[in-house]
Amino acid sequence: MFDPQILVVDPNLVRRRKVIEACAEATTAPALFATTLDDAYQLAEVHRPSRIAITAEFTRTGEFQALLDLIHYIGADVIVYGTDEECADRTVHQINDPRGMHSLVSALTSGLGLSRAPQKQARQMEAPSQVQVRPAMQGILLIGASTGGVTALETIVGQLPHDCPPVLIVQHMRPGFGDGLIRRLDSIGKPRVRAASDRVLLENGTVHVAAGNGRHLGVVQRGGLMTQLLDDANVSGHCPSVDVLFEHGARLAGKVPVAAALLTGMGADGAEGMCRLREAGAYTIAQDRDSSVVWGMPRVAAEMGGVDDVLPIDRIADALLHGPARCRKSTYQVR
Incomplete structure (x- = not known):
């Protein structure tokens, strides 16, 4: 390598x-x-x-x-x-x-x-503290990030257990850099980290990353939950866009437990989608100012009323895994 x-x-x-x-x-x-x-x-x-x-x-x-x-x-x-x-x-x-x-x-x-x-x-590897081992909720975890997001994602992925719920990530990044990010995250975390592909069934212990690939990442229910890649134009100034991922998650939040985090980044991508997620019953988290490189996207989401909790980066993985009881339960079992 x-x-x-x-x-x-x-x-x-x-x-x-x-x-x-x-x-x-x-x-x-x-x-x-x-x-x-x-x-x-x-x-x-x-x-x-x-x-x-x-x-x-x-x-x-x-x-x-x-x-x-x-x-x-x-x-x-x-x-x-x-x-x-x-x-x-x-x-x-x-x-x-x-x-x-x-x-x-x-x-x-x-x-x-x-x-x-x-x-x-x-x-x-020593920097992130290990998450306490507790039964993780069955559902999906959605994460959006931009400037400073690579380091933030390392902290979160490094704390996830090997059998965590499926994770879908959108990271703003120039074309050509995504593969390096995916290799990096896969090398430091227990879950498998892969580049997001179209129509892949979601499984526990797998992280799907869209970064610099020029296609939006979504999630749909076709018998089971699966990824969806879209060739649409920029949304909120980006492709892939965090808003697109979060909008897809909002459509599922009444059927499947959904938890989402909006991390450090410039602009407002993901803020509207996070509002939709919260309205639909998902548990939503924004990274706090002190641990963000640029407190833009999470700040806008919080100001718009789309955030349940504002947390430092080292507490977000645990919160995603073991969010509040208000995150709706479902009989749906992730494959």
């Missing part, structure tokens, strides 16, 4: 290529590149590189601090190059001479080896 350890963030093609090629000559550690901070954030969330080099021009933008927060969270080393200005964050390693390729490559590759990966993995 491709396991990049170096990420270079630079919009300049010639400069970026020189850094990547110099790193390839100095080490066998795989490297990725990004041309924008948005791409860098998504790549860092999914692949967890050990070293990240960022050109100085990006440090003057508002998005840099959000990326820096993620870098600190995943435990990566960050190097800013091509500036004579002093960076306020003392954890940042600076290479002030833009022509100092040797210094930059040395900082990126020195001592970098595959032996670091198990240590990083162990630290990530």
